[in-house]
Amino acid sequence: MGLHVAPKTAEQSPIIEFRNVEKxxxxxxxxxxxxxxxxxxxxxxxxxPSGSGKTTILRMLMTLESVTAGDVVVxxxxxxxxxxxxxxxxxxxxxxxxxxxxxxxxFQHFNLFPHKTAIQNVTLAPVLTGLLSKAxxxxxxxxxxxxxxxxxxxxxxxxxxxxGQKQRVAIARALALQPKILLLDEITSxxxxxxxxxxxxxxxxxxxxxxxxxxxxxxxxxFAKDFADRVLFFERGKIVEEGPPGEIFHSPLHERTKSFLxxxxxxxxxx
Amino acid sequence: MNWSWDYVSEITPSLLxxxxxxxxxxxxxxxxxxxxxxxxxIAKMSANRWISRIAVMVTEAIRRxxxxxxxxxxxxVLPDIGIVLSPLxxxxxxxxxxxxxYVSEVYRAGLINVPKGQWEAARACNLTGRQxxxxxxxxxxxxxxxxxxxxxxxxMFKETPILSAITVLDIMGEALAQxxxxxxxxxxxxxxxxxxxxxxxxxxxxxxxxxxxxxxxAA
Ligand SMILES: Nc1ncnc2c1ncn2[C@@H]1O[C@H](COP(=O)(O)OP(=O)(O)OP(=O)(O)O)[C@@H](O)[C@H]1O
Ligand SMILES: [Mg+2]
Numbered sequence: 323m324g325l326h327v328a329p330k331t332a333e334q335s336p337i338i339e340f341r342n343v344e345k346x347x348x349x350x351x352x353x354x355x356x357x358x359x360x361x362x363x364x365x366x367x368x369x370x371p372s373g374s375g376k377t378t379i380l381r382m383l384m385t386l387e388s389v390t391a392g393d394v395v396v397x398x399x400x401x402x403x404x405x406x407x408x409x410x411x412x413x414x415x416x417x418x419x420x421x422x423x424x425x426x427x428x429f430q431h432f433n434l435f436p437h438k439t440a441i442q443n444v445t446l447a448p449v450l451t452g453l454l455s456k457a458x459x460x461x462x463x464x465x466x467x468x469x470x471x472x473x474x475x476x477x478x479x480x481x482x483x484x485x486g487q488k489q490r491v492a493i494a495r496a497l498a499l500q501p502k503i504l505l506l507d508e509i510t511s512x513x514x515x516x517x518x519x520x521x522x523x524x525x526x527x528x529x530x531x532x533x534x535x536x537x538x539x540x541x542x543x544x545f546a547k548d549f550a551d552r553v554l555f556f557e558r559g560k561i562v563e564e565g566p567p568g569e570i571f572h573s574p575l576h577e578r579t580k581s582f583l584x585x586x587x588x589x590x591x592x593x
Numbered sequence: 594m595n596w597s598w599d600y601v602s603e604i605t606p607s608l609l610x611x612x613x614x615x616x617x618x619x620x621x622x623x624x625x626x627x628x629x630x631x632x633x634x635i636a637k638m639s640a641n642r643w644i645s646r647i648a649v650m651v652t653e654a655i656r657r658x659x660x661x662x663x664x665x666x667x668x669x670v671l672p673d674i675g676i677v678l679s680p681l682x683x684x685x686x687x688x689x690x691x692x693x694x695y696v697s698e699v700y701r702a703g704l705i706n707v708p709k710g711q712w713e714a715a716r717a718c719n720l721t722g723r724q725x726x727x728x729x730x731x732x733x734x735x736x737x738x739x740x741x742x743x744x745x746x747x748x749m750f751k752e753t754p755i756l757s758a759i760t761v762l763d764i765m766g767e768a769l770a771q772x773x774x775x776x777x778x779x780x781x782x783x784x785x786x787x788x789x790x791x792x793x794x795x796x797x798x799x800x801x802x803x804x805x806x807x808x809x810x811a812a
Contacts, residue, residue, distance in 0.1 A: 386713050419719055427717040433710035437732050447718035450728065499719060 337362040337503065337535050343392035345378055352378050353559040365529055367546035368539045370556030371582060376539040380505040384427045385418045396421060426496030427505040431512050432488045434480040440467060440491045441476040444498045453499060466494040470524050486517030490524055503535045511541060544592045547571050555579050601780050604771045611767030612788050618685055618763060619750040625689025630696030637701060652694040660691050661755055668759040684756040692749050703738040736807045743800035747793055764788055
């Protein structure tokens with residue numbers, strides 16, 4: 323784990339900044355003049371109704387989606403532009419690859435490589451990107467599988483793993499590139515209810531034991547409350563309200579937030 | 594009309610020679626079909642709308658006209674504009690081009706069936722474009738392509754007799770030449786059918802073996 327030595331202070335410069343970010347798919351504007359920033363080591367939960375743009379935000383950071391207007395800045399460097407001789411250019415693939423190396427992403431539907439075993443899924447990227455030698459990658463890969471409780475499944479193919487096990491391999495795979503920022507997009511929503519906890523436990527451990535910056539998109543309000551230092555409530559591509567989980571979940575200021583939480587509670591969730 | 598074994602042994606050598614030509618035509622045409630098919634598939638999936646549209650039009654045009662007409666075109670019409678092809682070359686080009694349109698669909702379907710999430714996971718793993726293709730996409734796309742490609746090869750093989758229409762001396766061409774000479778059709782045509790049946794059964798068995806191998810590896 324790359325240890326941050328810098329103390330976490332209020333003035334610390336942000337690791338992620340969204341500056342007036344706009345995203346449209348054709349005529350549909352999905353994100354609208356979005357501004358927010360994330361401090362290094364912060365645990366952020368993004369909540370909001372379906373279609374509010376939460377996934378799009380994570381996908382933009384992972385450079386799976388481009389920015390229509392505005393700027394996403396990571397560690398002071400623009401994701402979508404490059405500057406040469408003080409002139410602005412669209413980011414090249416080389417620039418994107420450099421920027422991507424700060425991020426790891428876990429997907430809702432795991433997206434494991436089905437033709438690779440669990441350990442191969444975990445070691446593939448560090449070896450191919452030249453981060454680690456084969457032997458180092460294998461050693462570290464086994465440590466990671468151990469950490470997510472799957473040391474005994476290292477040589478299984480994904481088709482022989484349960485949903486919860488697949489997702490834990492996917493978490494190990496995301497960690498293998500030693501990211502500074504981990505993006506988690508509804509990582510339990512494709513799982514049977516009894517498999518949710520084993521995955522959330524892994525995330526809780528990561529949260530407590532590492533200093534990674536983590537962005538979590540979730541519909542599990544109970545988990546968001548325990549996990550997050552700060553919660554952003556989105557609607558239609560805008561932040562309606564933000565604050566510490568205690569405030570957002572127990573004394574929200576906005577009518578929109580209140581009605582969203584009422585619906586969630588009516589659907590049977592603990593908040 | 595009675596079966597004559599003497600006649601059979603007399604014509605067998607030239608029919609075997611024809612069978613060899615048939616197999617050669619099938620193999621070379623298959624290579625042509627797979628190479629040109631790849632080209633068609635890439636063009637059809639091109640991000641450039643014009644390229645993909647033209648590729649779809651060309652492949653549809655080839656697919657929706659009979660092979661026999663295309664062969665006549667290559668062999669009897671092209672010489673009018675100064676392009677003279679030997680029967681064998683015209684036959685291989687015709688067969689290869691015709692089947693390239695089917696093969697391109699196999700490629701396209703194979704690639705499209707790799708879920709979008711695989712591309713995204715490769716991107717999230719920070720793989721290069723080349724690594725994504727060679728390590729992630731092709732290893733998943735190719736195995737399901739093999740049975741349909743094999744079946745097209747067998748289909749091409751069964752369609753080679755049509756090349757006798759442009760005077761190719763494949764097994765059918767040889768048989769017809771013999772029959773025209775002796776006015777006996779029973780033995781030559783029976784032998785042609787037997788030859789095709791034999792080779793088809795053998796190649797079907799090989800394909801099934803391949804399929805089993807692939808399934809074993811996928812499991
Ligand atoms: N590739 C795309 N093409 C067109 N529209 C898209 C695309 N991706 C997302 N959208 C639209 O953008 C909007 C925001 O989508 P997004 O996936 O970010 O929402 P979300 O907040 O993650 O929702 P959910 O909670 O359902 O996952 C939606 O209206 C969606 O239909
Ligand atoms: Mg989403």
